[in-house]
Amino acid sequence: AYRGGILDMGAAHLHPLNLALGLARAAQAAGVEIYERSAVHQITEGSPATVQTDGGRVTADHVILACNGxxxxxxxxxxxxxxxxxxxxxxxxPLGDRVKDVLPRDVAVADSKxxxxxxRLSHDGRLLFGGxxxxxxxxxxxxxxxxRKPMGQVFPALRDVKIDYAWGGTLAITMKRLPFLARVAPNILSASGYSGHGVGTAIHAGQLMARAIQGDGDGFDTMSALPTPTFPGGGALRSPLLALAMSWFSLRDRLGI
Structure with missing residues (x-):
């Protein structure tokens, strides 16, 4: 499946759910109140801004849009x-002795397609495969x-292996695959579009937004100055147009172009 690769021993891999739970505990210890499943359906700009949910509304001096996908x-x-x-x-x-034929070293892999x-491998010897x-x-x-389809292309010997768990989620990409940071109003900051690298870059963006609210906006403003092209069709037609574009690039992957 691959002609070569790069091994970076200065990097690491971690359990992203445990990281998210740890961040939540740290936030709560600092006095943050977390309200899960409180979908926001409208934000009214102003000073203060108003955030409307199905269960009520919140007025705030600052609003952070961290919705990503x-x-x-x-x-x-x-x-x-x-x-x-x-x-x-x-x-x-669990792959048992077959692990040595799949990933003989406990490394996390991402390709350039x-x-x-x-x-990567789980602690109990399963292959975790995303694609x-x-x-x-x-x-x-x-x-x-x-x-399973791309997993079978990378690991043909595992085409018939039993799948114990499958799940998915929604992330967000930008045209350039760089995060999009913006001041959408004087007191409303937004950061999203991490394009699959949110474990590190979302935390960095959070730090930049916190500093900006405290009055140190240099880092946030530097990132927000990066050009971020609009998707063809803007917000209305982007889904069908992007699906066509992604299908084309997926075909290029298969052809090795």
Missing amino acids: YLGGLNRKVAAKVMPINNFIVATE FVVNYF GESYGYRFPSDLAAKA
Whole structure:
């Protein structure tokens, strides 16, 4: 499947859910109140700004849009530059002695294809393999099949291995695959479009936004000055146009172009 690669022993891989839970605990210890499943359907600009949910509304001196792939139609400026895509992961049954033929070293791998594959081992010897994409907010009916196909191309010997778990989620990409940071109003900051690298870059963006709210906006303003092209069709037609473009680039992957 590959002609070569780069091994970076200065990097690391981690458990992203444990990281998110740790960040949440640290935030709560600092006095943050977290309200899950409180979908926001409107933000009214002003000083203070008003955030409307199904269960009530919040007025705030500062609002941070950190919705990434789940932004929906909350802000058209951001939606025109940040595109939601869905990605899928499977966990095989424990491989036992077959592990040495799959990944003889416990490394995390990501390839350079336009539609990226990424994989690593779990602590109990399963192969975790991510691959395959869909567009918009609808998921395919068979998540396991979506990721099994590229897994079988990279690891033909595992084409018949049992899949114990399959899941997916919505992330967001930009045209240049760089994060999109913007002041959408004087007291409303937005950061999203991490394009698959959110474990590191989202935390960095959070730090930059916190500093900007405190009055030190140099880092945030530097990132927001990076040019971020609008998707063809803006927020309205971007999904079908991007699906066509992604299909073309996926074909180039298969042809090795």
